[in-house]
Amino acid sequence: MIKFSEIMLVTLHEDNVPFRKSKEDGLRPKFWRYAYLxxxxxWFHANCSSTKDDARSIEIIIGADDDLLSLIKNTDIKINHIYLMNATQTNGSRTWQKEVIKSVYQNNTEDVEKVTIELNDGRLFSLSKKESLIQINKVYSSENCEIE
Structure with missing residues (x-):
């Protein structure tokens, strides 16, 4: 069961718009004109593309750090860029800040996956309240991605 603290985007049924083409798999996806954060x-904003074809880029919004790790480990997706979007409480400014993520580190201590990210300017941002940088493994680096 998903806890409310894990929810990032909320939509209202009245705000959906039907997808024009029906899918062969029987799913009928909906579009929303807007969502509530x-x-x-x-949160994270990832620019990706499929490894299976030359499809156009895909913009993905990710809320939880374990979902970020799942995206990084997904072999069907090529990550072009990942950005950290941090709130006014976190960055001390009046607006959301979008910062390039240089590297993502996974810390597998105490049977809990913890994530630390390195921003492009070298600052470390821990996604855990009590993060130690012992036994960390780099799982993503922007140096392996093409900058547009």
């Missing part, structure tokens, strides 16, 4: 100090 809730309960977030930070």
């Amino acid at each position: 809730v309960n977030c100090d930070y």
